Structure formats: C-alpha cells, structure tokens
Amino acid sequence: MDLFRPELSAIIDPGHALVKLAGAVDWDRLDELFGKAYSPDEGRPGISTRLMVSLHYLKYAHDLSDEDVVARWVENPYWQYLSGMKYFEHEPPINPSSMSRWRTRIGEPGAETLLKETWEFWGHP
Numbered sequence: 214m215d216l217f218r219p220e221l222s223a224i225i226d227p228g229h230a231l232v233k234l235a236g237a238v239d240w241d242r243l244d245e246l247f248g249k250a251y252s253p254d255e256g257r258p259g260i261s262t263r264l265m266v267s268l269h270y271l272k273y274a275h276d277l278s279d280e281d282v283v284a285r286w287v288e289n290p291y292w293q294y295l296s297g298m299k300y301f302e303h304e305p306p307i308n309p310s311s312m313s314r315w316r317t318r319i320g321e322p323g324a325e326t327l328l329k330e331t332w333e334f335w336g337h338p
Contacts, residue, residue: 221294221301231291238266238330240297246326247319264306265315267296269327272312279309 225232244262271292272282283305286292290301298306316324 218300220299221290224301225290225294229291231295234270235295235297240266243326243330247323260307260311260315261297263297265312266327266330267292268307268312269316271295273328279312283307283309283312 240263243266247262247266248259268282268286271277271286272279275282275285277285286296287303287305293302296306319327
C-alpha cells in the first residue's frame with residue numbers, strides 16, 4: 214500500500230525550521246537517554262522516543278495541552294516529519310494520556326535535557 218503514498222520528505226519544504234530541527238537533534242542520544250524509561254519486559258512496547266520528544270517540544274513551543282498537540286499533529290506534515298514519520302498519517306499517533314505518563318518517567322532531569330536540546334538549536338547558549 215505504501216507504494217502509492219508519497220513520502221513526507223517529497224512534499225515538504227526542506228528549508229522549513231522543523232525540517233532543520235529534525236536534522237539537528239541527536240535522536241540517538243535522546244533515545245539512549247530516554248529509552249531507559251521503558252522496560253521491555255513490562256507491558257506493551259514503549260512509544261518511540263523521537264515521537265514523544267517531538268510532541269513535547271511542539272506542546273511547549275505552541276503552548277498546547279496534550280490533547281491539542283496530538284490533535285494538531287494529525288493536521289501537520291512538518292510536525293509528523295519532526296516526529297520521524299515516513300508517510301503522512303491520518304490518525305493520532307498516541308492517546309494524549311501517554312504524554313503525561315512519559316513526563317513522569319523521564320522526570321525533571323529529562324525535561325531539562327529536552328529544553329537544552331531545542332534551546333541550543335535555536336541559537337541560545
């Protein structure tokens with residue numbers, strides 16, 4: 214089915230700020246750091262670190278609730294690209310309640326790391 218779906222990278226502007234941010238963030242480092250918040254032996258598999266980091270960045274950048282950021286994510290190909298999606302998705306990627314549970318898992322040090330990562334991208338020391 215994906216054979217007939219255009220990839221997000223083919224329909225977005227590569228000069229857009231969120232596309233640049235997607236390329237600048239060290240996703241592997243964040244995955245290593247925040248991936249520790251999940252245990253593969255407990256319950257369903259964890260949600261992608263990149264998706265959760267992206268949703269939280271967008272939430273705070275646009276002063277949105279968890280519910281609003283997830284709802285708006287469905288409408289925005291740049292938000293989806295930042296989140297690591299290959300194709301445009303028409304359904305929410307998560308239940309908004311997953312965001313508050315993720316924040317609890319990463320704690321205050323994790324939130325500070327998120328802020329630092331994006332703050333440095335926008336040119337603030």
